[in-house]
Amino acid sequence: MRTREARSKSIAARVTPTVFAAVQDAAEEHGLTPSGYAGDAIAAAVRADASVVHASPDADPLRPLVTTLNGLATQLARIGNNLNQVTRATHLGTALTADAEEVLAAVRDSQLHVHGVLDSVHDEITGHAAESPDPIDTSSAAPTPADRTTA
Structure with missing residues (x-):
């Protein structure tokens, strides 16, 4: 769910070609750009449970x-x-x-x-x-x- 607040900040992330293709496919399914979809996914993850994101693989x-x-x-x-x-x-x-x-x-x-x-x-x-x-x-x-x- 998007808020009315403008998205004025950006985050650069590197992903594997497989993940990139999956994001592209999912974004297309939802009528979004890959960046828009990734932004929504990040916001949803932060709202749901930020502890699932690990600081490092270690x-x-x-x-x-x-x-x-x-x-x-x-x-x-x-x-x-x-x-x-x-x-x-x-x-x-x-x-x-x-x-x-x-x-x-x-x-x-x-x-x-x-x-x-x-x-x-x-x-x-x-x-x-x-x-x-x-x-x-x-x-x-x-x-x-x-x-x-x-x-």
Whole structure:
């Protein structure tokens, strides 16, 4: 709802192309310019509850969880790269080292850790516990050196 007070002040804000497109679409739906729509949205947000606007991303209470998930994503990318190298070596007939089972066990442990963190995130967001998926099925895993000698 607009007031009779003239809008004589401006605020410059940077947004992503996705948000900009959404603002353009919403403004068009309401017969407004993007600036007019953004001004109305800001006024509505201030009237409704100014506490929903965070001063910085660091003030977001989910920020530690996001940071943890980003770290886990990096670790999983590294593990995936290592597994790709092991798979390639296996397909080329290169014998795996004796610690291959230890590596696979570490991958299983990492998977359980990731699921634990994801469960915590789910619990934090929804307020109730999530069901954990089963651990990695290794029945189709690459053969170990012992498997190759018996084949």
